Amino acid sequence: MPSLPTHLKNGDVPAEEAPFATISTAGGRRLIAAVNPAAAAAGLAPGMKLADALSFQPGLATAAAEPAADAAALDRLAEWCGRYSPWTAPDGAPGDVGGVKIEITGCAHLWGGEAALAADLARRLLRQNIAHRIAVAGSLGAAWALARFAACAKEPSQPVLPGPGEERAALAALPVEALRLDPVTAAGLRRVGLKRIGELTAMPRDALARRFGEAVARRLDQAFGDLPEPLSPLGEAPSRRVRLSFAEPIADPADLARAAERLADDLVVRLAREGMGARRLDLAFHRIDGRVEHIRLGTARPSRDPQHLASLLAARLETIDPGLGVEDMILAVFAVEPLAPEQMALDGRLDMAASGIAPLIDRLGARLGLDALRHIEPHESHIPERASRCAPIDKGESRKNREKRRLGSPSPPPGAERFGVRWGIPGRSSAPTSPSHAFGAGPSLSPLKGGEGIIGGRGKPPRPVRLFTPPEPIEASWLLPDDPPFRFTWRRRAHRVRRADGPERIAEEWWIEVGTMAPMVTDAIRDYYRVEDAEGRRFWLFRAGLPGAPPPRWFVHGLFA
Amino acid sequence: MPGVANSSLLALRDRIRHIERPARHGVLPFGVAALDCALPGGGLALGAVHEILGAGGDEEDGAAAAGFAAGILARLGTAPVVPAGNGIVLWCLRRPDLYGPGLVAYGLDPARLVLVRASRDDEILWVVEEGLRAGLASGLAAVVGEIGQLPMVAGRRLQLAAERSGIIALILRRWRSATEAAAERDRPSAALTRWRVAALPSADIANEPGIGRPRWRVALLRVRGGEPGIWDVEAADATGHVSLSAELADRPAAPARLRAEPPNSSEKRRRAG
Numbered sequence: 001m002p003s004l005p006t007h008l009k010n011g012d013v014p015a016e017e018a019p020f021a022t023i024s025t026a027g028g029r030r031l032i033a034a035v036n037p038a039a040a041a042a043g044l045a046p047g048m049k050l051a052d053a054l055s056f057q058p059g060l061a062t063a064a065a066e067p068a069a070d071a072a073a074l075d076r077l078a079e080w081c082g083r084y085s086p087w088t089a090p091d092g093a094p095g096d097v098g099g100v101k102i103e104i105t106g107c108a109h110l111w112g113g114e115a116a117l118a119a120d121l122a123r124r125l126l127r128q129n130i131a132h133r134i135a136v137a138g139s140l141g142a143a144w145a146l147a148r149f150a151a152c153a154k155e156p157s158q159p160v161l162p163g164p165g166e167e168r169a170a171l172a173a174l175p176v177e178a179l180r181l182d183p184v185t186a187a188g189l190r191r192v193g194l195k196r197i198g199e200l201t202a203m204p205r206d207a208l209a210r211r212f213g214e215a216v217a218r219r220l221d222q223a224f225g226d227l228p229e230p231l232s233p234l235g236e237a238p239s240r241r242v243r244l245s246f247a248e249p250i251a252d253p254a255d256l257a258r259a260a261e262r263l264a265d266d267l268v269v270r271l272a273r274e275g276m277g278a279r280r281l282d283l284a285f286h287r288i289d290g291r292v293e294h295i296r297l298g299t300a301r302p303s304r305d306p307q308h309l310a311s312l313l314a315a316r317l318e319t320i321d322p323g324l325g326v327e328d329m330i331l332a333v334f335a336v337e338p339l340a341p342e343q344m345a346l347d348g349r350l351d352m353a354a355s356g357i358a359p360l361i362d363r364l365g366a367r368l369g370l371d372a373l374r375h376i377e378p379h380e381s382h383i384p385e386r387a388s389r390c391a392p393i394d395k396g397e398s399r400k401n402r403e404k405r406r407l408g409s410p411s412p413p414p415g416a417e418r419f420g421v422r423w424g425i426p427g428r429s430s431a432p433t434s435p436s437h438a439f440g441a442g443p444s445l446s447p448l449k450g451g452e453g454i455i456g457g458r459g460k461p462p463r464p465v466r467l468f469t470p471p472e473p474i475e476a477s478w479l480l481p482d483d484p485p486f487r488f489t490w491r492r493r494a495h496r497v498r499r500a501d502g503p504e505r506i507a508e509e510w511w512i513e514v515g516t517m518a519p520m521v522t523d524a525i526r527d528y529y530r531v532e533d534a535e536g537r538r539f540w541l542f543r544a545g546l547p548g549a550p551p552p553r554w555f556v557h558g559l560f561a
Numbered sequence: 562m563p564g565v566a567n568s569s570l571l572a573l574r575d576r577i578r579h580i581e582r583p584a585r586h587g588v589l590p591f592g593v594a595a596l597d598c599a600l601p602g603g604g605l606a607l608g609a610v611h612e613i614l615g616a617g618g619d620e621e622d623g624a625a626a627a628g629f630a631a632g633i634l635a636r637l638g639t640a641p642v643v644p645a646g647n648g649i650v651l652w653c654l655r656r657p658d659l660y661g662p663g664l665v666a667y668g669l670d671p672a673r674l675v676l677v678r679a680s681r682d683d684e685i686l687w688v689v690e691e692g693l694r695a696g697l698a699s700g701l702a703a704v705v706g707e708i709g710q711l712p713m714v715a716g717r718r719l720q721l722a723a724e725r726s727g728i729i730a731l732i733l734r735r736w737r738s739a740t741e742a743a744a745e746r747d748r749p750s751a752a753l754t755r756w757r758v759a760a761l762p763s764a765d766i767a768n769e770p771g772i773g774r775p776r777w778r779v780a781l782l783r784v785r786g787g788e789p790g791i792w793d794v795e796a797a798d799a800t801g802h803v804s805l806s807a808e809l810a811d812r813p814a815a816p817a818r819l820r821a822e823p824p825n826s827s828e829k830r831r832r833a834g
Contacts, residue, residue, distance in 0.1 A: 356695075356698050356699045356700045357649055357675070357695075357699045357700045357701065359695070359699070360651075360691065360692065360695040360699045360701070361675070363691055364677055364688055364691060367684075367687070368677065368678075368679055368684065368688070372677055372678045372679060373675060373676070373677055373678075374657070374675075374676040374677075374678065375672075375674070375675065375676070376659070376661035376671040376672070376674055376676065377661075378661065378662075378671070384660075384662075387662055388660060388661035388662055388671070390657060390676060393675065462663075462666055463660060463662040463663040463665075463666070464624070464660055464663045465624050465627045465628050465631065465659070465660055465663035465664060465667075466622050466623075466624045466627060466658045466659065466660060466663070467658055467659075467660035467663070468658055469658070491618075491621075493618055498762065499762075499763065499770075499771055499772045499773075500771060500772070501771040501772050530772055531772075532762060532763055532772050534762075535617055535618070535759075535760065535762075536759070536760040536761040536762040536763070536776070537617070537618060537619060537624075537625075537760045538624075538760060538763075538772065538775060558660060558663070559619070559622050559624035560624060560628075560663070560760075560775065561624050561625045561626075561627060561628020561629065561631075561663075561667070561760070561775065561777070561796060
């Protein structure tokens with residue numbers, strides 16, 4: 001028996017004593033969309049005209065049908081059914097009675113057998129006042145058919161559980177509509193006198209397919225389990241899952257935290273056995289009112305440290321509303337990666353992934369988002385804002401990819417990993433120019449002295465400690481075309497330039513795509529000057545565009561210490 | 562008799578110092594006698610919170626303060642008092658304008674940095690505290706936080722967390738407006754020291770026009786158990802070391818400090834901490 005789905009079905013209408021129906025409007029007629037058990041007992045059925053229904057059930061309470069809300073409720077119910085199995089899916093064709101499919105292969109023994117599972121499900125649904133019919137069968141098609149058509153005769157909320165040999169017989173007695181056929185096909189079968197599934201099985205298969213289409217034969221095979229029919233679960237199926245149920249619902253944050261700890265402990269045992277570490281986790285809180293709350297989190301590197309995982313979960317517990325109480329907690333892992341007992345840095349460099357900082361990064365990331373954590377990475381570029389990039393903190397695969405990319409780049413500098421070389425400042429400009437002017441009246445100006453200003457600058461022009469992205473425009477006054485400004489106004493403050501170095505010309509990297517400099521600076525050529533004002537503050541200014549018309553614009557790009 | 566009283570007084574002082582232990586986790590000397598003499602324990606105490614302020618128009622951006630901090634962090638990476646594996650610096654900031662290539666000039670390898678960007682002061686305070694709580698086992702060498710407002714209680718929490726873990730915390734104060742700066746500038750805090758770093762006009766290099774060696778005016782505004790002072794120094798070099806400016810280096814340290822003592826008495830009052 002490859003699969004053992006169960007099928008539950010709910011009308012999603014209040015199961016109160018008074019007759020109640022939802023109404024949909026179709027083509028100007030008002031039709032009943034769904035009825036509650038009391039209304040059904042009175043002889044009402046979906047599809048009836050409202051006027052007819054009212055004629056013999058004048059006290060009928062009605063409400064407008066809300067298909068979207070129904071679908072959402074069905075999704076919620078399917079999610080709630082996750083307490084029985086990770087494989088659940090809503091099954092609600094529009095206009096049809098909604099259902100939930102649950103794949104319980106390998107899960108039933110946890111509840112003491114299929115009958116016990118179905119009884120537990122029935123009890124909990126009843127507590128939520130959800131009218132339902134449950135069937136357990138060896139195939140999805142059989143369960144669907146039994147839930148919708150077999151239970152009618154019996155007590156409606158009694159689960160239908162055919163024994164191993166009885167399934168075929170039970171199906172054979174059902175009407176052909178139970179095969180999930182479209183109404184036209186079903187009507188066609190009825191017209192030729194084929195009313196029961198049992199009558200179809202006796203027919204030659206190819207004749208059936210020729211006469212009524214492929215669907216009949218396929219549905220027949222699916223119902224009898226001759227054709228496999230996989231269940232596509234709601235959301236992603238977790239790779240590992242641990243569950244904790246409580247005899248009494250709990251709502252106290254301290255209890256929830258303790259339960260989270262226990263789940264983390266249980267999970268870690270499994271992960272350790274498999275040599276894996278968790279990367280993505282989901283802790284689901286099943287509330288007694290049927291709602292499910294989630295904590296979803298990721299880790300910077302595979303982890304199976306129970307304390308670490310528990311603290312990550314605990315940090316997010318305050319976002320959970322336990323409502324009247326939580327009766328089940330399920331900790332699921334969606335992504336795992338192999339986690340060797342220990343990791344070592346291969347080169348002497350600091351390896352973030354190997355050091356003990358990962359738990360801290362996870363904690364910060366859990367609150368601020370892993371995106372808020374960045375790494376400064378050097379980059380081969382003359383454009384200042386591109387020479388250093390803030391990359392997200394390394395995460396397993398992305399690091400490998402980047403490594404690959406770097407190796408694949410046209411000119412990976414040998415030993416680029418070493419400090420100093422790695423963080424070498426690109427000194428060559430694409431069009432190196434260093435004209436020198438010394439003029440009396442204005443600020444004294446020098447050509448670039450190879451970074452002599454900053455001690456230890458290895459023949460490279462110095463770079464600021466603060467870089468503004470985008471560069472901030474300034475109003476500047478200058479005398480000669482190649483001169484730095486002698487005065488400029490930035491953030492409404494006037495600065496008088498006393499000393500200046502430059503220019504250092506940095507041109508657009510034409511071999512990369514055009515226009516990638518800061519968006520507001522379209523001019524491809526920048527002349528950078530390092531200037532010092534009367535107070536001693538040192539700025540990194542640049543002139544965008546060549547002198548002439550239109551007049552160049554000036555920007556502050558950064559500040560030196 | 563006075564001799565006896567003196568010696569017991571000294572012993573008592575020693576004991577008090579031992580109890581307070583501002584330098585319990587060791588210190589990071591500047592390597593400049595004048596600065597180190599002013600600090601308890603002969604250097605910047607580890608396991609403590611140190612505030613660094615900008616000056617004048619730089620209060621908003623804290624460029625000089627960042628340079629000064631980078632020098633300290635660079636020396637921290639090679640200091641014997643810091644365990645060998647601890648090199649990572651957690652740098653929390655609101656505006657991501659820190660520029661890696663610029664830090665290299667002060668000897669700080671940007672690869673050692675983990676930047677955390679948060680939008681509010683209280684989030685940054687939380688990050689700093691988390692970093693300090695993570696302890697030396699996390700591989701951290703220091704935590705840097707760029708914040709505008711540092712309430713007394715928050716500062717105290719940070720100081721306690723730093724004392725427990727032995728990690729040094731540098732708080733770079735950055736104020737978004739002149740009014741915020743005016744309100745916050747003189748407010749006391751729980752930090753062990755408060756520094757103000759201002760850019761000075763660079764020292765001329767003989768026969769060379771243009772910008773010379775960058776210099777800072779480093780003011781130790783407040784220090785618990787030490788001696789505030791102001792020094793004009795040359796900006797940190799590629800190993801993160803500052804050095805006294807040439808004209809000051811020629812003189813003995815004490816007169817320099819006397820000369821540098823701020824004239825207004827409010828600075829003196831705050832010396833007591």
